[in-house]
Amino acid sequence: MNSLKLNEMLKAFFIEDIGERDATSSALFSGTERGSFTLISKENGIFCGADIIAAGFSLLDPEANVTLHAKDGDAIARGAIIAVIEAKTTALLMAERVVLNLVQRMSGIATQSRQAAAIFEGTKTKVCDTRKTTPGLRMLEKYAARCGGASNHRYGLYDGIMIKDNHIDFMGGISKAVAQAKTAAGHMVKVEVETTNKQQVEEAVLAGVDIIMFDNCTPGEIKELVKLVPDTIVTEASGGITLDCLDEYRDCGVDYISLGCLTHSVQALDISAKVNYMEVSR
Structure with a gap:
């Protein structure tokens, strides 16, 4: 710190x-x-x-x-x-x-x-936190997540581009949003896109994103969507995932699972x- x-x-x-x-x-x-x-x-x-x-x-x-x-x-x-x-x-x-x-x-x-990270021991999947932290305490809460064995997602809006559903709706599509984001950010900043279905995943892959998030998808859906993503693109699952159901995602094949519950309701x-x-x- x-x-x-x-x-x-x-x-x-x-x-x-x-x-x-x-x-x-x-x-x-x-x-x-x-x-x-x-x-x-x-x-x-x-x-x-x-x-x-x-x-x-x-x-x-x-x-x-x-x-x-x-x-x-x-x-x-x-x-x-x-x-x-x-x-x-x-x-x-x-x-x-x-x-x-x-x-x-x-x-x-x-x-x-620590409890969340232990569930994925022996797999490639890592647990990470989110921006759902207490205002004013983000540095402390993200440090605590690391001490427990989780990884940190972006610290704020300033250190990574994450194109979510509302950004996509305002821009009129993933391809247009990604192209503009990459032009504005340059080659040093990674671009992540939030997806919810096969069509969006395929569009994100063609757009050349760095990270694809499967948002509010079931473990079964994620297993199928991961197959559409080349190894050069990092995958992440998020949305509605809690410690109670976390073990269901153990074998879904993503690189990261982000959990708001690590900080927002601990x-x-x-x-x-x-x-x-x-x-x-x-």
Whole structure:
């Protein structure tokens, strides 16, 4: 992850949560006390968010001492110690919720990505994420997907051309849309086209696209459509595919399967902060 961007994101998240002050902590503590937290996993999963923990607490207390007991991508069991943090008590309390919210969500994405990727072990198919991420968290969520073993699809509208059904309808056809896109983009940018039937796949192949997506197609339909695509063109399946039915696509023969569910509706991994001690300066 980009550490500069991460620090700016964390600053914004802390400002949103703390505002002018932490009314509770400032009422209870003088600001001179130091204490210690242990972050503990309350369920099995894949951990992701080491940089969040290290940078988050250090932003609010530059003298924070963070000891990590897990690295990104590690499988962790219920009751596992993830990290121990020693810092100003007020900093621990102010950082706790923001840090936990992010780490729990990222670990949930990593966990689900690992489950999805495992289904395709031994095949050529790779699982990848989509742009269905939480606004403002895309860098973190896509990083978490990679930690779980998934690949990243495009990061945004800026780093790849993906001609979808509405683009095709506005342009009046795949061939015209692809020709114009290739002219505008040049030879360095790949062009992907979304297709839903045999006619569109054949048109996309003749247009010379780099990637063909089979959108909202059944595993059986995909197996037949893949036969129409030369090996020089990358294939992808997407649309309505969830973990519950993912194994049905194991042998459909595509290069990639993109899953919005990795990020848009993931369940966070339950992680808690337990107080170890507090010391008062004299």
